[in-house]
Amino acid sequence: xxxxxxxxxxxxxxxxRSFEDPILSExxxxxxxxxxxxxxxxxxxxxxxxxxxxxxxxxxxxIGVFFLLRANQPLMLISAILMLILWTIRYQWHMISRIxxxxxxxxxxxxxLENKVKFYHQHFRKSLYVGALSNSLFILSGMLxxxxxxxxxxxxxxxxxxLVFGVIIIIGFALGAYVQIAxxxxxxxxxxxCLKEIDEESMSALTxxxxxxxxxxxxxxxxxxxxxxLLLLAFFIFR
Amino acid sequence: xxxxxxxxxxxxxxxxxQSIIHKICFVYCKSRPDQEDLQQEIxxxxxxxxxxxxxxxxxxxWMYRVALNTAINQTKRNGLLIDSSSxxxxxxxxxxxxxxxxxxxxxxxxxxxxxxxxxxxILLWLExxxxxxxxxxxxxSVKNVSVKLVRIRTRLAxxxxxxx
Numbered sequence: 001x002x003x004x005x006x007x008x009x010x011x012x013x014x015x016x017r018s019f020e021d022p023i024l025s026e027x028x029x030x031x032x033x034x035x036x037x038x039x040x041x042x043x044x045x046x047x048x049x050x051x052x053x054x055x056x057x058x059x060x061x062x063i064g065v066f067f068l069l070r071a072n073q074p075l076m077l078i079s080a081i082l083m084l085i086l087w088t089i090r091y092q093w094h095m096i097s098r099i100x101x102x103x104x105x106x107x108x109x110x111x112x113l114e115n116k117v118k119f120y121h122q123h124f125r126k127s128l129y130v131g132a133l134s135n136s137l138f139i140l141s142g143m144l145x146x147x148x149x150x151x152x153x154x155x156x157x158x159x160x161x162x163l164v165f166g167v168i169i170i171i172g173f174a175l176g177a178y179v180q181i182a183x184x185x186x187x188x189x190x191x192x193x194c195l196k197e198i199d200e201e202s203m204s205a206l207t208x209x210x211x212x213x214x215x216x217x218x219x220x221x222x223x224x225x226x227x228x229x230l231l232l233l234a235f236f237i238f239r
Numbered sequence: 240x241x242x243x244x245x246x247x248x249x250x251x252x253x254x255x256x257q258s259i260i261h262k263i264c265f266v267y268c269k270s271r272p273d274q275e276d277l278q279q280e281i282x283x284x285x286x287x288x289x290x291x292x293x294x295x296x297x298x299x300x301w302m303y304r305v306a307l308n309t310a311i312n313q314t315k316r317n318g319l320l321i322d323s324s325s326x327x328x329x330x331x332x333x334x335x336x337x338x339x340x341x342x343x344x345x346x347x348x349x350x351x352x353x354x355x356x357x358x359x360x361i362l363l364w365l366e367x368x369x370x371x372x373x374x375x376x377x378x379x380s381v382k383n384v385s386v387k388l389v390r391i392r393t394r395l396a397x398x399x400x401x402x403x
Contacts, residue, residue: 110378
């Protein structure tokens with residue numbers, strides 16, 4: 001079987017000149033600079049901006065309902081929902097401001113991966129749940145409009161109304177959260193697998209180090225036993 | 240330095256050292272869209288990080304780090320929400336872009352079977368970076384680099400043997 005000499009391949013790599021050809025012109029580089037990044041932090045950012053826009057639309061539509069129903073009923077409920085929307089928009093906005101610092105590329109590959117994965121698990125996942133609330137709020141706002149245009153008012157709910165609409169709102173939330181988490185998990189898992197790959201041999205290296213230390217300990221114990229044995233022997237001989 | 244001058248300086252530096260981008264794309268890309276995406280992402284990340292370049296290290300060393308980091312951090316999109324049919328996978332043949340020797344073409348096919356971090360380490364090894372430099376770039380110990388390199392080289396040799 002032919003033995004592969006990697007050093008000769010390395011030498012071939014070293015003298016390979018094709019990579020040195022200036023394939024990209026300065027105009028090409030400038031063109032790339034005008035493009036948009038597809039980095040995972042941009043994905044986080046785009047998701048948050050989309051959610052803020054969606055929540056703002058829902059908020060505006062609820063303000064519309066508020067004015068339409070002015071003389072009628074659940075203004076307290078609508079006000080509470082509007083407050084909730086404002087809080088969630090503020091939360092998502094705050095999250096956007098954290099992205100550049102938390103996910104900035106570090107010159108060390110391991111640290112860079114760790115930063116991104118840590119940001120996702122510690123902060124961004126929470127914002128996905130906050131984002132999934134948009135679905136529920138969207139359904140709620142749609143329902144209020146439906147009732148207003150159909151009945152001209154919001155009729156008092158009975159227990160089965162609460163049950164049906166409650167289930168629809170919860171399903172909307174759960175589905176939104178599931179899709180968003182699945183989408184982001186898919187990408188974060190790729191980063192995690194790289195991190196795991198970096199750490200793999202750390203474990204093997206650790207095991208090797210442990211074994212070496214164990215061997216050293218055994219040699220030391222053996223030497224100590226030998227010295228003790230020789231001392232004992234000398235004691236019995238010369239006493 | 241004004242923005243325009245910085246921009247021009249950056250363009251010149253990237254143009255001069257673009258072989259680094261080509262080598263990294265050579266190692267990491269499996270399709271034409273992949274190659275274009277990675278080239279763009281590397282250039283954007285280099286531009287973003289350019290203000291942090293202090294000049295303590297050589298520009299090529301700094302560029303290598305940022306570009307490798309970008310390649311490793313590049314993630315594939317989820318087919319669940321993105322229509323993969325809109326960007327068909329055009330097989331990437333590096334010999335269409337580079338006039339490569341047969342040995343390097345086999346090396347490409349072998350490297351494409353390695354994992355992301357393995358690719359980075361083998362590329363740095365091919366570029367004759369020291370164990371210390373590799374360890375510093377990756378964020379692992381020198382000992383760990385040597386353990387990894389032994390394993391990756393063995394694997395690479397096995398793959399090349401199968402390919403030949």
